[in-house]
Amino acid sequence: MKIDKIKKINFEGKLNCYKITYVDSNFEKLVPLKEGNTDYQFILQWVAEGNTIEEAD
Amino acid sequence: MALSKIDVANMVTGATPVANGGTGQTTFAAAGLAKRPLSKPIIVNGDMAVAQRATSVTSHNAVSYTTVDRFKTVSEVGTYTVIQESLTSGAAYLAGFRNALRLDCTTAEATAGSAGDQTTVEQRIEGFNLSAFKKGTSSAEKYTLAFWVKANKTGSNLQVNLRDNTNDRQIGGTYSIASADTWEHKVINFAADTSGPFADVNTAELIIEWFLDGGSNYSGGAVPTAWESKANGDRNVTNFDLAGNTANDWAITGVQLEVGEFSSTTLPPFQFEDFGDNLARCQRYYYRINPHADAAASIGEASYYSSSAAFVCLEFPVAMRDSPSLEQTTGTNYFNLNRNSANDNFNTFNNLNASDHTSAHLYISADISGTAGHGARCRFENASARLAFSAEI
Numbered sequence: 001m002k003i004d005k006i007k008k009i010n011f012e013g014k015l016n017c018y019k020i021t022y023v024d025s026n027f028e029k030l031v032p033l034k035e036g037n038t039d040y041q042f043i044l045q046w047v048a049e050g051n052t053i054e055e056a057d
Numbered sequence: 058m059a060l061s062k063i064d065v066a067n068m069v070t071g072a073t074p075v076a077n078g079g080t081g082q083t084t085f086a087a088a089g090l091a092k093r094p095l096s097k098p099i100i101v102n103g104d105m106a107v108a109q110r111a112t113s114v115t116s117h118n119a120v121s122y123t124t125v126d127r128f129k130t131v132s133e134v135g136t137y138t139v140i141q142e143s144l145t146s147g148a149a150y151l152a153g154f155r156n157a158l159r160l161d162c163t164t165a166e167a168t169a170g171s172a173g174d175q176t177t178v179e180q181r182i183e184g185f186n187l188s189a190f191k192k193g194t195s196s197a198e199k200y201t202l203a204f205w206v207k208a209n210k211t212g213s214n215l216q217v218n219l220r221d222n223t224n225d226r227q228i229g230g231t232y233s234i235a236s237a238d239t240w241e242h243k244v245i246n247f248a249a250d251t252s253g254p255f256a257d258v259n260t261a262e263l264i265i266e267w268f269l270d271g272g273s274n275y276s277g278g279a280v281p282t283a284w285e286s287k288a289n290g291d292r293n294v295t296n297f298d299l300a301g302n303t304a305n306d307w308a309i310t311g312v313q314l315e316v317g318e319f320s321s322t323t324l325p326p327f328q329f330e331d332f333g334d335n336l337a338r339c340q341r342y343y344y345r346i347n348p349h350a351d352a353a354a355s356i357g358e359a360s361y362y363s364s365s366a367a368f369v370c371l372e373f374p375v376a377m378r379d380s381p382s383l384e385q386t387t388g389t390n391y392f393n394l395n396r397n398s399a400n401d402n403f404n405t406f407n408n409l410n411a412s413d414h415t416s417a418h419l420y421i422s423a424d425i426s427g428t429a430g431h432g433a434r435c436r437f438e439n440a441s442a443r444l445a446f447s448a449e450i
Binding site: 001009010011026031032 | 381409449
């Protein structure tokens with residue numbers, strides 16, 4: 001699946017997790033800010049490749 | 058004869074203690090018993106019995122876990138239907154296996170689109186489960202990998218690699234498929250490695266990699282029959298070309314990794330686990346709530362945090378490998394909060410709070426209306442809704 005966007009999700013004003021959504025899909029992931037989580041590692045790599053995380057609402 | 062004395066020293070050496078301090082004849086080796094220092098198989102879900110995500114995934118051209126738990130399907134060359142195949146006949150069935158992981162090529166790709174593309178099946182093993190190999194020490198053990206395999210076409214020198222992720226080292230082995238569409242049992246030995254211990258951590262430190270197709274980056278070298286530093290050109294020396302034709306398929310089951318060197322005649326028997334134990338081991342990496350997709354199945358107890366927000370607090374059935382992600386399939390009225398004789402349908406969980414190895418809080422902050430402090434029960438409202446926690450490696 002191709003990533004549509006990755007967005008910051010805040011809780012009470014603080015960054016709490018990331019949401020990954022995919023093109024043409026109603027499947028999504030909420031990713032904790034934990035270094036051992038491989039989705040989180042993927043997001044770090046995705047950013048390192050020049051992509052940008054969308055700010056929270 | 059009464060037992061008058063037990064020689065404790067023999068207990069330490071493994072010899073059977075006998076009366077009057079004599080030396081027993083029945084060591085493990087003398088009894089012909091295989092050395093198996095672990096109570097559980099190293100491979101998780103080696104009989105392919107657990108498939109929490111799905112039993113069939115079509116149009117797979119990605120890197121992800123698809124059907125059978127713990128077996129990652131890397132499909133970059135060609136497009137596949139990946140299925141948990143039910144077995145009803147054949148040699149693997151007669152050996153006790155009722156399921157297999159199967160890749161059917163549905164879109165051929167004669168030449169890999171990119172030199173770095175690969176189609177492989179992997180099992181990634183965390184470092185915590187590898188200490189019995191004593192890798193990186195003078196006592197390092199050999200490895201024996203055994204599995205049942207079937208493909209629509211014959212082939213030789215198909216490659217399977219052990220990749221040490223801690224130290225970027227690798228070793229390879231090969232097998233042949235002598236008869237098309239016929240289950241064959243393979244036993245492959247790998248040398249011990251006295252260099253580079255596996256890190257004792259919860260991340261993927263050993264990757265078993267069955268190479269099925271690959272770009273030019275993965276060929277040109279020689280199959281490494283001894284451990285070596287990572288060299289991509291040695292990982293797929295003879296390409297099986299699974300993506301070469303839509304008639305192609307490849308299936309595997311009965312995977313076991315043993316400590317030590319065994320042949321097809323000395324290989325210890327496959328350790329069949331009961332389904333519950335197998336599922337629990339898989340849930341360390343992936344836990345799907347309501348895997349049978351019952352339309353109104355329970356998710357858990359909830360409480361209203363405010364008039365427009367609620368938490369659902371969940372404890373996982375087993376401790377997960379690490380703090381998991383929440384995976385969800387969302388849609389209009391896919392979920393429900395039943396509260397105080399009223400119902401709030403909602404579309405998605407909006408936040409993941411306090412995700413840890415053993416529990417997580419799911420936060421709902423849209424489409425609901427209640428009273429702060431009131432309790433509720435949270436459940437599915439649509440059979441298409443999915444919720445799962447993933448701590449995969």
